[in-house]
Amino acid sequence: MYRLIATLYLGSYYLLRPGRDEGVQLPIAYMDELRRLAAVDGARVPGWLIDAARTQWGERLDGMSMADAVLVRPDSDYGYSRASYELNLGCNYDCEHCYLAVKKFEGLDLAGRRRLLEIMARAGVVYLQMTGGEPMVDPLFAETYELAHELGIMRTLSTNASRLWRPDVLELLTSKPVEKITISVYGGTAEGYDKVTKRRGSFDKFYRGVTAGVAAGLRMNLNLVVTGNNAHELDAMKALADGWGLPYHVYSNISPTIYGGDEVLVAQSPDHLRRRTPFTGCNAGHTFFHADPFGVASICKVGRDPSIPLMEEGVEGLRRLGGIADQLLGRQGGCTGCTLQKTCGTCMPLVTLYRKAKAPLATYCQHR
C-alpha cells in the first residue's frame, strides 16, 4: 500500500501524505516523471522524491518501489476536489435538533459503494468527508473507508465519537491515517448530553471515544452544539475541549430539516441565536458536491434539489451540477432585489429551507 499520493488538486499538482495537512507542489515535469515510472514494473522512486518526502514529512522512501511508495492519480477535468458522502442516515442517537429528520438505516451495498467512490475519484475528489447519520455505526464503514483509501481519496469523518474507542476503529484510522475527525458535542455533563441525544449512557461513550482518540494521536476538532436543553453546559463543553487540548467551534443556530421541516427548530436556544457573517459566495456544485446514501449528488447537504443520480448517470452526470448550483445560489423569491443582500449571512439554499419550514424571520433574515 502506498505512502504518498501524487494528484491534481484545484489546478495544480501535489504530493500529499494521508494524515498530514501540508503538501508539496509538483512541477508538471515531475508529475510526468512519476506517471512514466508508475507505468514501469518494478521501477524505483526517483532521488528527488526521496528527498522531498524526507524533508516534508520525515518519511523514508529510500530504495522503495514506486508501487509501494506513491499512488499516482490520473488527471480529472471535472474539477471537483472535495465531496461529502452520507454513508447511511441511521444513527445510534435521536438528537432533538438533528437536521436529517428521518434516520433510516439504508444505503448502497459494497459493490455500489465501490462504484460511487470510483466515480468520485474520476471526478477528481481528493478529500472526502464521510458522514451520516453516524458513519461508524454503518455496517460497511470500515470497508468504505478502506476503499476510499485504496483509490487515493483522503478521508475526514464527522462523528459522535461513540465508537471511537474501539480497537478495530483506532487501528483503521491510524494505519490508513484519517485527515481530521470532527466530533459533535451535545453537552458538558452526562445529564445535558444524554438529554439532547435521548440515549442514556451516550455521554460516557463520547467521553471514552474522544479520550481514546487523543491517546491515539488522532487529529480531532469539536463542534459544540448548543440547544435549549444544554445551553447552560456550554462552559462545561468548552472546559472538556480545553482539557483534551482540542480546538472547537460553537454551533448554535439550529437549521430546519433537509426536507424543510420545522420540528427541530424548537431545539433552538433563543439566547444563542447568532448573527451569521455575511455570505460572500461558495463553490458548492463547482469544486465540491454531496452524495446521499444512494449516490444521489447535490451541490451540498443543504441544497439537495435538483439532484443527479450518479449510479445511473455516472461521472458524466456531474457536468450538470455547476448549472444547478448557479440556479440555486442566485437570490430569488422574497430575496430578489433585497437591499440587505450584501450583509445577509444566509445563503439562498438555506433560506429556501427556512422558508419551507415557515421559520420565524429572526432565525435567518434581517427583515425581522
Ligand code: SF4
Ligand atoms: S449551505 Fe449554502 S454556504 Fe453551505 S455549502 Fe450549501 S450553498 Fe454553500
Ligand code: SF4
Ligand atoms: S436579508 Fe432576508 S430577504 Fe435579504 S437576502 Fe437575506 S434572507 Fe433574503
